[in-house]
Amino acid sequence: MLRLFLKEHAAFIVFQFVLVAFIMMLYWLDGFRNLDTAIYSFVISTMLVIAFLTVRFVKRYHYYQRILVTPQNLEHMLQREGKSPEQIQNEVYLQKLYRLYQHEVQSLYATQNRHLQFMNQWVHQMKTPLSVMHLLLQEEQELDKNSVREEMDRLKAGLDTVLMNARLDTFEQDMQIEQVYLRSLVSEVVTENKRLFISKRIYPEISIAEEHIVATDQKWMKFIIGQFLTNAVKYTFEPNKKVMIAAECSNGNTLLKIRDEGIGISASDLPRVTKAFFTGENGRKTVESTGMGLYLAKEICGKLGHELSISSVQGEGTTVSVLFFDQDFATQEEKNDGSENRRSDQGLRRESDTQGSQPVKLHSGER
Incomplete structure (x- = not known):
């Protein structure tokens, strides 16, 4: 001393x-x-x-x-x-x-615990489709390809979810922001899930103008929209219902809405549906619920700078909305009318508020 x-x-x-x-x-x-x-x-x-x-x-x-x-x-x-x-x-x-150290340790512990809990739950759930396919292979009659394909889709969806969860911690290293045509993106996701719609007899209805362009990461947004569509179909137990996908533009911001006609979410569960592993009353009605889909969607939207909101009326359906901030939008007519002005401005930007225009809605009725 x-x-x-x-x-x-x-x-x-x-x-x-x-x-x-x-x-x-x-x-x-x-x-x-x-x-x-x-x-x-x-x-x-x-x-x-x-x-x-x-x-x-x-x-x-x-x-x-x-x-x-x-x-x-x-x-x-x-x-x-x-x-x-x-x-x-x-x-x-x-x-x-010391307080900063405690905060970081608790954050790392929570992340590790979330990964461990999710992996344990995911492995348990992946045993179900594997068992079903194993039973199908043991049957003497001709193999039901549709049943095998359905179980394969469940496995693929589970793998996509666990991969996205693993990449969430290194999100910035796997992000590429680009201009994306919203209608094409949604149509692609709907096509990828067409067997799910057909098997449940649920019909998607896309009402998005061709000119809607948003700045986002295409791969991450496909996963988010896929989660919304999967949930919409999963919690619509009655056949011949619709999932309506629409977009509207206001003051340069683009709002994407996905509305289903399913069972809806109770008022007590609605504030907690984006929490990790929260399944609520609806999750108990299906064994496939992990409680991670909306949580991952919320986290990804936050990292991309988008705003996620969910509204629902129990027994009537649920509406999930994603707000893309400060997006340039223009209809095809505005492009033609204002082409000379844009060339004088180096053709790099579109004015979203020209003539107070509103987006043109096209009802495709795709099924």
Whole structure:
């Protein structure tokens, strides 16, 4: 402890001796030759320095005692024993650093726990389609390809979900923002899920103008829209219902809406449907619910800068909306009318509010 104290104040001690020697030299050059006075001054200065260092050592004794022993836990280092302003500020800094450390540790623990829980749940659910296919292969009659294809689709959907969940932590490394035609994107996702619509006898109805263009990541948005469509079909138990997909533009922002005619979500469950692993009342009605689809959609929308909102009336259906902020939108007629003006502006931007235009809705009636 004393060795640490002397190392910390070595520069101060050397400076004091140099200062006293310098003052003595000035007196000597000025003609002052009294040796007794010089010795007396040197002794007094030394005693004052020793007294100062002693008082300082006593004040820092508990501080040195604490930092020189091996701590039993982190809280041991956060005890408030400082006396000087420097020690007090150092302890405040350590408190803040410790809180930051706790926050990061808790965040990492929550992420790890979420991954572990999701993997355990996912592995358990993937056993179901594998068991079904195994039973189908054991049957003597001709293999039902439609049943096998349905189970394969379930496996593929589960794999896509777990892969997206794994990539969520490194989202920024796997993101590519580009201009995407919204109608083409939605139509592609609907086509990929056509067997699901056919098997449940649910009919998609796309009402999106061809000119709707949004800035987003195409791969991540396909996953999000796929989750919405899967949920819409999964929780629509009656046949011959519709899933309506529409888009509208206002002040440059594009709003994508996906509305189903299913069982809806209860008012008590609605605020929690985007929480991880939350299944609610509807999740208990189907064994395929993981409680991760809307959670991942919410997280991805947040990282892409989009806004996700969900509204529902139990027994009537659910509407999921994604708001794309500050998107340039123009109809084909506006493109033709304003082509000369855009060329003069280097053709790089479209004005979303030209003539207060509204998007043209095309009802495709695709099934």
